[in-house]
Amino acid sequence: MTEKTITFVHCADLHLDSPFSGPGGLSPSMGAFLRKSTFRAFENAVDLALERGADFFIVSGDVYDGEDRSIRAQVFFLEQLGRLSGAGIPSFVACGNHDPLSGWEADRDFPPLVRRFGPEVESFPLEKDGVIVGQIHGYSYPVRDVTENIALRFAGRKGEGFNIAVLHCNVGGRKGHENYAPCSLDDLRAASMDYWALGHVHAAGVLCPRPFIAYPGCTQGRNIREQGKKGAYFVTLRSAEGGLPAEANAEFVPCDSIRWRAEELSVSFMERDEDFFQAVSAIREKARKDGGGLPVLLRLTLSGRGGVHGLVGRPGFLKGPGGLLDTLNEGEEDRPDFVFLEEIVDETAPALDLDGLASGSHLVGDFLKEVAAFREKGRLREGLEAIMKEMGVLDKIPAPEVLDLIASLTEEDVGRLLDRGVYAALSGLLEGGGR
Numbered sequence: 052m053t054e055k056t057i058t059f060v061h062c063a064d065l066h067l068d069s070p071f072s073g074p075g076g077l078s079p080s081m082g083a084f085l086r087k088s089t090f091r092a093f094e095n096a097v098d099l100a101l102e103r104g105a106d107f108f109i110v111s112g113d114v115y116d117g118e119d120r121s122i123r124a125q126v127f128f129l130e131q132l133g134r135l136s137g138a139g140i141p142s143f144v145a146c147g148n149h150d151p152l153s154g155w156e157a158d159r160d161f162p163p164l165v166r167r168f169g170p171e172v173e174s175f176p177l178e179k180d181g182v183i184v185g186q187i188h189g190y191s192y193p194v195r196d197v198t199e200n201i202a203l204r205f206a207g208r209k210g211e212g213f214n215i216a217v218l219h220c221n222v223g224g225r226k227g228h229e230n231y232a233p234c235s236l237d238d239l240r241a242a243s244m245d246y247w248a249l250g251h252v253h254a255a256g257v258l259c260p261r262p263f264i265a266y267p268g269c270t271q272g273r274n275i276r277e278q279g280k281k282g283a284y285f286v287t288l289r290s291a292e293g294g295l296p297a298e299a300n301a302e303f304v305p306c307d308s309i310r311w312r313a314e315e316l317s318v319s320f321m322e323r324d325e326d327f328f329q330a331v332s333a334i335r336e337k338a339r340k341d342g343g344g345l346p347v348l349l350r351l352t353l354s355g356r357g358g359v360h361g362l363v364g365r366p367g368f369l370k371g372p373g374g375l376l377d378t379l380n381e382g383e384e385d386r387p388d389f390v391f392l393e394e395i396v397d398e399t400a401p402a403l404d405l406d407g408l409a410s411g412s413h414l415v416g417d418f419l420k421e422v423a424a425f426r427e428k429g430r431l432r433e434g435l436e437a438i439m440k441e442m443g444v445l446d447k448i449p450a451p452e453v454l455d456l457i458a459s460l461t462e463e464d465v466g467r468l469l470d471r472g473v474y475a476a477l478s479g480l481l482e483g484g485g486r
């Protein structure tokens with residue numbers, strides 16, 4: 052028996068025409084750029100199928116962001132499916148909780164090779180080179196609130212050849228996601244499919260390798276909770292012998308046109324304002340480099356204790372007109388790989404009065420006195436090694452070069468490590484009431 056393969060693109064949660072909530076005070080051009088990003092991302096997913104000559108294309112729900120979808124989104128969606136159809140690539144579309152069948156849409160024709168699943172599990176044949184090689188089963192939400200376990204309805208659907216299931220659902224009661232069409236991984240496995248093309252959870256993830264069960268995540272991140280690369284899977288399914296599910300190779304391909312990123316910067320141990328400015332600049336350039344040419348929306352959270360707290364707390368310093376945020380964003384929009392600071396959150400605290408704390412008769416005071424006694428004894432590196440030995444840490448270090456590294460530490464190095472350790476410990480001890 053000759054091995055059969057099929058290829059397809061699996062995407063979900065396009066949320067076309069999402070309004071961008073996060074950033075305030077965006078320029079009109081930036082606002083327009085963001086508004087277009089969900090469209091661009093879907094176009095990129097369609098390009099992926101066209102460029103690689105996929106056998107078909109799957110959208111697992113939440114094409115639109117709202118039940119009453121915008122005309123712009125509807126027209127665009129049909130246009131893109133039309134590009135696929137024109138190239139002979141069939142598309143299979145399921146509706147999710149954000150775009151149930153009950154939502155309003157213009158009464159228009161889908162392009163010829165598009166199939167949209169109905170409100171009951173429905174099956175369509177999969178063809179390759181004019182030969183039926185399997186079937187695809189799917190379900191569209193009739194209304195937004197589907198609380199029934201729909202996965203169970205796929206039982207007994209399996210036919211000859213490849214079997215693919217398309218469903219928008221919450222597997223395993225994932226927190227932070229509405230519990231629509233709740234089901235378990237075992238429910239999905241029990242249906243004897245080769246591939247479960249899921250939608251709903253906006254972070255990509257493979258739940259099971261065989262049968263392959265996966266969320267591709269949303270195609271475009273739309274707020275700070277949707278960070279990092281967003282895209283679609285390009286899947287190759289290989290038929291397997293002996294009744295096993297087909298073997299899937301799913302390559303995650305980024306499709307997004309702008310990326311969200313959150314960074315934290317601790318101001319502890321910054322001696323001068325200059326250190327702060329340099330650190331912020333380094334974070335921005337790192338974000339640009341990691342973006343690989345794609346623009347980035349960056350949220351920066353400032354943390355830690357130190358003198359810089361006074362600087363960033365100056366009225367208007369961070370967010371006033373002509374403040375740091377404005378200044379850093381100026382001119383960014385003119386470059387294709389812009390890094391736009393959408394928010395700076397100040398969680399810094401003033402430097403600690405270590406002498407004052409050390410004189411207190413409480414846990415923190417005792418801790419600091421202990422540290423001071425250790426310091427006074429001198430020979431810090433030997434002291435450190437003795438403590439590590441006592442705790443059994445030294446014996447557990449497998450790499451001799453780590454031991455060499457410890458041996459090569461100067462007294463100054465160990466002093467600095469001690470400072471950091473004390474700060475970290477104090478932050479923990481003083482958590483809550485210490486600021």
Ligand SMILES: [Mn+2]
Pocket residue numbers: 064113147149251252253
């Ligand atoms: Mn969604």
